[in-house]
Structures are given as structure tokens and as C-alpha cells.
Amino acid sequence: MNFENLIRLNKYEWEIPQNYRSDMLVPVRLFATRELLEQVMDDKSLEQAVNAATLPGLAGPVIVMPDMHQGYGFPIGGVAATEFPQGVVSPGAIGYDINCGVRLLASNLELNEARDDLDTLATLLNKYCPSGVGKAGVVKVKIPELDRILRDGSRWALKNGYATEADLSRTEEGGRLDGANPDKVSERAKTRGREQVGSLGAGNHFIEVEVVGEIFDEKTAAVFGLRAGCLAVQIHCGSRGLGHQVCTDYVQQFQSVVKKYGIELPDRELVCAPMDTPEGAAYLGAMRAAANFAFVNRQLLAYSARRAFEEIFKTDKAHLHQVYDIAHNMGKVETHEIEGRRLKVCVHRKGATRAFGPGTPGLPPEYQSTGQPVLVPGSMGTASWVLAGTETSMQRSFGSSCHGAGRVWSRSRAKKQVRGDELRRELEARGIKVRAGSMPGLAEETPQAYKDVDMVVETVSAVGIAKKVARLRPVVVIKG
Amino acid sequence: MGFEELPHTADWSIRVWANDLPALFAEAARSMNTLSGVQSAPGPRRKREFEIDGSDSESLLVTFLSEILYAQEDEETVFDTFDIQISGQHLSANLEGDRLRALSKPIKAVTFHDLHIQYTKHGCETTLVFDV
DSSP: OOGGEEEEEEEEEEEEEEGGGGTOSSSSEEEOHHHHHHTTTTHHHHHHHHHHHSTTTTTTTTEEEEEEEEEEEEEEEEEEEETTSSSEEOOGGGGTTTOEEEEEEEEEEHHHHHHHGGHHHHHHHHHHSSOOSSSSSSSSOHHHHHHHHHHHHHHHHHHTTTTOHHHHTBBGGGGGGGGGOOOSHHHHHHHTTOOBBTTOTTTTEEEEEEEEEEEEEEHHHHHHHHTTEEEEEEEEEEEEEHHHOOOOOOHHHHHHHHHHHHHSSSOOGGEETTTSSSSHHHHHHHHHHHHHHHHHHHHHHHHHHHHHHHHHHOGGGGGEEEEEEEEEEEEEEEEEEEEEEEEEEEEEEEEEEOOOOTOOOTTTTTTTOOOEEEEOOOSSSSSEEEEEOHHHHHHHSSSSEOHHHSSSSSSHHHHHHHHHHHHHHHHHHOOOOESOOHHHHHHHOOOGGGGHHHHHHHHHHHHTTTEEEEEEEEEEEEEE | EEEEEEOOOOEEEEEEEEHHHHHHHHHHHHHHHHHHHHHEEEEEEEEEEEEEOOOSSSHHHHHHHHHHHHHHHHSEOOOOEEEEEEEEEEEEEEEEEEEEOSSSOOOEEETTOOOEEEETTTEEEEEEEEHH
């Protein structure tokens, strides 16, 4: 793939036409500048997007966000909508970490009031929010209780005192996907998940304490509860071993399912099943159950973060209210207007965030006028963004936007070029407290390994699929 | 027999080669240990036997490696000795190893992406992509 294969529509939009390859069913629409595209031209991101354009039942183009990078099967930053129920659902197009996502909590506590306690805060957050390799979560449950978590999602957390109604209202889908079916989740997946409820895991997952910096839209920031100079907490994690096992189980099972339904694909990781078949319905039930697990996982970590804040800062200003919780690896049945028709589709978002605009059903009343918060974590130690969904995202990208900065360096290159202990010292010198389970793991997440998140945000903002609200910078980083 | 890491932006990709299919499977398992930086603890050796079926060799390989990952996470066992028999689409394995003491980075899953076992004049080889 090179630039000659792409049609430049404008500075921020490109297309891979449907006739690029004979098995494509739809074109690929890329939201990116030339500079961002140059960073992925040597990897397989665009080839994977072309492969995604062969999934049966696609409605509208495959969309690729500016934070795109190479994944496996489906590119990270990809969005694809398939007609429900006759189109397919593809586990690999959602990913192993089902409902990996981000939660943002905000306070009215100013950085200046908290600066002296940041070190203690980092230690307490690290203590109360289990992270890294290992099993133990905030709670350990038996299988019947886990089934209730899988079925009820954040309603379980509310019933058990870990959440408030306000938290649920400000969580995508209220923290509970309808149609979750714990019976379609394997015993092995449940065994992996039952001790991990309320745990961060490792990899690129993190908890950060941030300070709200520049505000770009005062009115919307006020509705979201974001005040310049005040502390916020961002939690990034997913469904842990349970979700990984659900995806593993169904990708394996669907290897024969595609043969049964006569589906030919260019990559076995894209295996899929029509949603109106028993196999497709089973995966949807299991995937939704794993998504509910992830909502509870982030809710319990939010509960633990509040515990740390309350223990240190004995003031109401330190209360962490929820701004929003969103998924960026998920398959959701939604209704969108596509090429002039209102269609019910399964929107596969893999490394892409839902970005519903103002007036979209399902948003809490207070966000009906603003659109939903779109949370875009940047690379470690740089900046994160809060954006808002727009009407344009509903028209152009199935109500979706970017999910982060997007990697450009391999993990091995990052470890060769950066030492974890040096990076930690550098971050600490900039006033960022760091708690990390592994120094090589920290090195892998060096900011140089990622694109410039500001450039990514500039692109989605210019295309109009999200608008800038606020920019946050970290003061505490907790990594597994 | 051996493996090498290939460039991949976000996950881990390797090329692995061996004289025959069972050795390829064993080497792929060893590659996961190396990439994850597993450290074993001294103590009584742990043994595990299992049998699996797959629709083809690639499917068998993914299932086999997924079993290893599961043992690593749930049973905290790291295997270093592999006796593998493959007959058609059936695999039987006798594994030995130690208790897992620590690892630097877990593998989330073994994917089918770019997975094609090829037979060469020296044996067989394939690429593998691990989600991390």
C-alpha cells in the first residue's frame, strides 16, 4: 500500500476505493493527515482495513481513525458496521480485551491544594487499585455471583454498594448491555475472571491522576463538571482474562463456522458468524457478558480511587464525580442513517470510541445538549483529551471517534531505546509521580512510542466527528 | 529450531521454525516464555497431560499455546519440557515445568493473524502474532 492507492478527499480525509481489491465489499474511509498516514504506511494497518472491508453484510464504508495502527485481523482505530441481524459479527474485529475502555472522574480539588499529598496519593492508589500481573481484584466472587455480574453489569455494583445511580447514568449503556448471556461464557473464562473483578492488569492499562489544563469549550466543560486547575482521575482497563478467553473461545470456534456458512475471508483472525445464526447469537451474548464484567471492573477501581481520595483529602471538594465511562473495544447494535436509510447495524469499534452527538437517545439528560464525553487518553506523561460527540460523527463515522494516541514504535524498539528507570526519573523530574510494576513495561509505554495525541485530536476536530472540550495533563501515573 | 521477533507496532510477532511439527509447537511455547520474561520458582516439578483436537495444524497450534497461557495464568505454572505427539488433527501433550514466580509481561491471547504453517526442506515454520 502506498499513497498512489489512496484518493485524497481533503487535508484530513482519504479513501481506499472499493476497486482497490476485488474482494472488497465497501470502500475504506481514512480520517488522517498525510503526516499521520506516513507513520503507518510501512505497517499493515491499511492492509488490515482493506481486509475488514470484506466482512459480509457491511453497511457503509470501513472507517479508520487517525490513531490507527497495526493490530491483528482488524486495524486498531477501525470501525465497521454490519447490518443486523443478517450481517456478521466478528470477534477479532472487537478484540480480545472486550470493552477495554476509559472512565474519567473529576473533582473540585485544585492541584495547588493537593500538591504536597501527591506522593501519598500515588502510594494509596497503587495499594487500593490492584494492578500488574496476577489475579487478585478488589473482590473475589464465586461463579454464581460472577454470573450476576455478567448479566447485570454495573447494576450489580450499585446493588453491592460500589456505585451510585449517577455513576450508572454516566456510563455507556448504563454500565449494562442488554442481551448478555452468561451461559455462553465458558467455564474457563469464568475461572479466569472470578478473582480479577476490580483489577487493572498490565500492558498499556493505567490509572492517572490528572489536572484539568486548557478548557476549549467552557459551557460543555461545565456540564461535564470539569474545572481548570482541578484534579481528575482516568482509569483505562478492560475485561481482563475473562474477556480474553471469550474472544479466544469464539475465534477458535468460528474457524469452522465460516466454512459452515460459506464465508471466505483473507485473514483467519477475522472469522465471523451471521448474527441471526445460533453461533452469532451465542457470541453476542458472551461478548455482552464480558463487556458487563469490564464495566464492573472499572466501577470497582473507581470505588477504590474514591477511597484513596477520601482518605487523604478530608474535604467535599475531593469527591470524585463521574464524567463518563466509555468502551473502545466493543460491538454494539445501534441504529444509524447510512446512505439515506435508517439501518440497525452492529458497529464494531476496535480502538475507537463511541461519540454520540447531541440529542442521541441513550445519553443522560444533562448530556443531551452537549453530546457525550469522548475520552482520549494520550501517551504516558503527555496529555489526555476530553472531547464531545457531534452530529457530524453520527453522519460520518457511525457515531465514533478516536480512542488515543496510537502506537508507532514496536514494544521491543521502545525497550531498546528507552530505559524504564531513566524514564521514571524523567517523569518524576517533571513532577509526575510514577508507580509501575515493571520497568521494562514502563519503557514500552514511553511517549516516543506513540503518535502526538494533539495531532490526532486536531484531525478528528477538523473532520468534525468530535469537538475539543478540555486538555488534561498527568500528575500521578499508576501502571501494572 | 528457533524463533525471531518480527516488527509489530503494538503486539508481538515472531517467526518460529523447527525440524517437525511437534518441535515447532514446543519452540513456539518456549518463545512465549522468553517474550513474557517468565521466571520459575524452585520446588517440585509440575506435570500436565492433555489432548486436543483442531480443524487443522494452525488451529491445533493456537489451542495448544492457549492451553499453555491458561496454565500460566490460572495454575501459575510455566512449562519448559514438552513431549508432543501430533497425529492428523489430534494432539497429545505431556508437559513438565515449575511454579511461575514472576513474569514481566503477560500475553493476552494467541491469534490466527498471519498464521500459515509452511513446510520447507528443513522442516516447518510459521509466523505468530500474540496479543499483549
